[in-house]
Amino acid sequence: MAEFIRKFDHLSVRFLACPAKASFIECWGMNDTLRKPKTALELVSDANRLIPILSVEELDAAMKSGDLVLLDVREKEEYELEAIPGALHASRGMLEFYADPTNSFHRHNLQPTQRVALYCGTGGRSALAALSLKTLGYCDVAQLQGGFKAWKAAACSGEDRGGDKSSV
Structure with missing residues (x-):
């Protein structure tokens, strides 16, 4: 070419x-x-305009339907302290390598044809990570509005959010 x-x-x-x-x-x-x-916040703002955002309730419904891969893109230490049950871990720094089917670090439970939702602490890292997945050819990508902080606040309101944690 x-x-x-x-x-x-x-x-x-x-x-x-x-x-x-x-x-x-x-x-x-x-x-x-x-x-x-651009500033980092401008990059996040750009990503937020391009990536669908899920509320905690929408994420819960999608997870219950079973057709969603939930990725925690926070650092390993954050994930190990607490995470959304059922979330796979793929730190922001390694996500593109794990998600790229042509890369030797590719994780087979991440495929471009899957529905994927991402979250981080409050939404900045997951917005940038979701944009990266779109760039890699992932068609159905969204992020959790407000990140883990929003999910935890909703969980503290008494809603049942059981499950288990896994790594990509």
């Missing part, structure tokens, strides 16, 4: 000359990103 270089202000960016790459850049708003650096 042919490559070409486009210049955006002070950056030279290499693209593969194929419609898929061009539409990716247009769809994900990369042109703006390449012109002006």
